[in-house]
Amino acid sequence: MEKTLRVALLFGGVSSEHDVSCVSAQTFMDALLADGGYTVYPIYIDRAGRWFLYEGDVKHLAKAPQGEYRIAVAVKPGLRENALVTISASGETTLVTDVVIPVLHGLNGEDGTVQGLLELARIPYVGCGVLASAVSMDKVFTKKIVDHLGIRQADYVDLNRREIRENPGAAVQKVLAKFPEFPVFVKPSRAGSSVGTTKVHSLEELEPALLKAAAEDRRVLVEEYVDGREVECAVRGEYEPEASNVGEILAAAEFYDYEAKYANADSRTVIPADIEDSIREEIRHDAVEIFKAVDGWGLARVDFFIRRSDNRVFFNEINTFPGFTPISMWPMLWADKGTPVSGQIRLLIESALEREPLYGA
Template sequence: MTSQRKHVGLVFGGVSGEHEVSIRSASTVLAGLTSGSNPERYAVTVLYIDREGRWWGPGIAAAVLERGEAATDEQLPHPLPPAGFRGLPQDCEAIDVWYPVLHGPNGEDGTVQGLFRLMRQPFVGAGVLGSAVSMDKQAMKAAFAAAGLSQVPYVCVQASELKDDTTFNPLLKRIEQLGYPCFVKPANLGSSVGISKVRNRAELVEGLHKASLLDPRLVVEQGVTARELECAVLGRNDLRASVVGEVRFEADWYDYETKYTAGLSSTLIPAPLPDGVADRIRQQALQACEAVGVLGMARVDFFYDEAAGTIWINEINTLPGFTSQSMYPMLWAASGLTLDQLVHELVETAGE
């Protein structure tokens, strides 16, 4: 039995601002891979990417998971190798399928998926194209628009437009047609990193410059009063959608602190919705995956204006959070899949 187990390479960490979230997500995924019937199915090798992009083998990776926080240079073996990817650590030769738990740039954007593709090895989650398009909010919104999915009004911004008054002043006027408040977002970060809610021109200018330090491509979205709903998607040859959940919070908006601090937000699963709304959202979640070329897994987020009955698609996440507070595993739990069953299905989709 042991010799027939699939060897899963669970890789986490990464160079993005979501490094700590990745560690927490990987702990949950590992718990799923080592519970239920999965120990009979899988042998797991954990691999850690530090903040400088160096890959480390199971010894370092296990220590990071145990501590629950990023490794410091003092905790890594010296002399340290150069920053960046310099090849896989030892113990990777036997890996049959890769399970990336990497949030944000250089993990969720098609880069590591391209590495696995070059290695000709299957991996969990979306492919290169779907990952790249979904990570970049400008490209994602263009794909959604082409598919006819409703979105809140938005303006795409290039950081080069901020450099002189001949482009910056017309840009500000164009954005202000959205009205205040609005949200300034880096195009290629997740977990609400770098996002500003702005209520006037001074805050808009500050938010644009702040976001441009993180990404040369930005999106500014009109602020709407709406419920925040989420739907999980799973599968490759047979893509299916979960029940719909709702996130509620007392904060002004759903920022990083609210997302990842216990007690600052709550979830309702399934979300209490009028007849037919959940079905519409589930159908649009599948349409969104088709629009950006995503298979494997995704979490699709929506805004819902109950008074008007309007649904707007917000974004798609191809490597959604897997922490104890993350919606993706909770949505599937409410749909009948335990954690061990969920990660089993995800690993099996990699080979389809």
Template sequence: MANEKKTVAVLYGGKSTEYEISLLTAYSVINAMDLEKYRVLPVYIQQDGRWIAGEEIKGKLTYKDQLLLKEDSSAEEIAEHWLAPSASSSTETRPDIIFPLLHGPNGEDGTVQGLFELLNIAYVGSGVAGSSVGMDKVLMKDVFAAHNIPEPHYVSMSRFEWENEAPAMILKVKNAIGYPCFVKPANGGSSVGISKCVSETELSAAVTEALLYDTKVIIEEGVNGREVEIGVVGNHELSVSVPGEIITKNAAFYDYQSKYQEGESTLVIPADLPDKVKAELEQVAKRAFTALNLSGLARVDVFVREGDQRILVNEVNTMPGFTQFSMFPLLWQHTGLPYQKLIEKLINLGLQKHAEKQQIHYRIDG
């Protein structure tokens, strides 16, 4: 029936350094959802990887820890039923769509999206390939390079290379990038494990730190310019938000504390950009979204370089945060799409993408 409520399973927590951010995001999204339109089912992934399903949410949550569900056999049976591939034909307990509010590895990197594909359940956001490449900064930048999308210079190295060829790697950074530079885990988010380096000594310490969070790192040139972000929403026909600028107060860059501690940074929305720069930003953001085969949503982070005002893509975030301090929903709010309507649009885009995939034939004789 057209007016029947859609069941949305909200997935949060997870095995990631961004576990706490996921909880904050889920708390915000669930409280913003229209319970007259949706049946909302919380699904909590503990830090040890265990999945726990909760009962339907009937009203506003009053505090974040309500999301820390306890083990309950009846709820677990519901989750296990629709999470099992053998239950793929069941319609009684399966959600219509999953909203994976997971950040970082084991949630934003294509792993959980692969599970949804196997279960043939609709979900919000990019698919396996887009999520995976969007999460891996090295692969992402390689794709940008192949598509001639402007970006800062970069090099990468694996833990094996660092442990066996550290002097050569340091020389490579010096010759290709120089200082200052930024060292990042290839797979990660929320600025966890990122360091700014101005010397070889700092570079060595930074690489060691970044390798705590991944098996390879990326080193990028420092760009003298403004940090600007823009939202993209859509599957095929893409819409872009107004741009926003990040101004950090005390940090050397937009680090974890600046992102999630109130008062540590200022978000200027809309960013004061010349019309020509804004138009270029919108086009580059759409090109980056398309090149990575993304769908649903993404936040495209760029530098507007001083002097020539050139747009350089820093990275794309395929599941940006929805906390009260998050840029993505604020960008759309200033564009004219309120938080609740943004969530509804993303759910509809996920359902549309799933319906489109049902047209694919997997047998040549049928």
């Protein structure tokens, strides 16, 4: 009999996207079990950041309870390769793991931190490495890289928490010097699911929006408003990444906020997006260029706007561990290209096992 691959599925996490992660993890769990050949260790990270071996029903990852676990899980760099550690009342046991799938969205998961831990522990993991994860999580940093590529994106100004809190009036003036007119978008540089993000319609709304974003992150950006269609492109691969078709999001709300993303059934996705071929090719090309520029590996979803007034394409953001819920764009875009979710996951695992470790090879 063929040896089974031991897969640790990390899910939950401390970010605002905890619940989405649990739903995404269910997609992975179902596909791995249906596919066969895997021993899956579900590892639940609670909202406080504690890691536990999830021993509940594998069909109910999304209902993982808080604080009812017998077995803690730790990563102990330097112990031995490919090993996690479980800690129970009877002591510590090594949990040999061939690959980790960090199905985590947002801070402390999609931002390079968990990736760094796994590098130190020498355990292969699915998806982008430390650099790509960290850069892509940080919207200001991504913008600097995309500027270098000459790819169009919303103009912006960045501010920090201290200047906003200590002298909000001056912060407002700094924004007005760049953007005398409204609306503008105010966002924390590193946050997901639109948490802390505000569409600012008038001057009175600007200062509260800056303070709200500064509550989420030390760094804040204010962006030119792009009145556009929202389209997304899935990228996968390693040295020669490939782009999927382009999908469109039809948000039910004024913008694609947390509610519209996950709770509002009227938000819809259209695959493939009904756009001109030249625009589709531009988006697919730019998505791959951006993926390469941030040193992407495995997967990412690259999001764009198509401005309504002139059909110009604007890069919006890149997500290195995009959602895998039943209504998520990344898996749907590849399914549309003929790869079902189980095949997508197989490719992701292969790609993880192919990657050279950070130092040496």
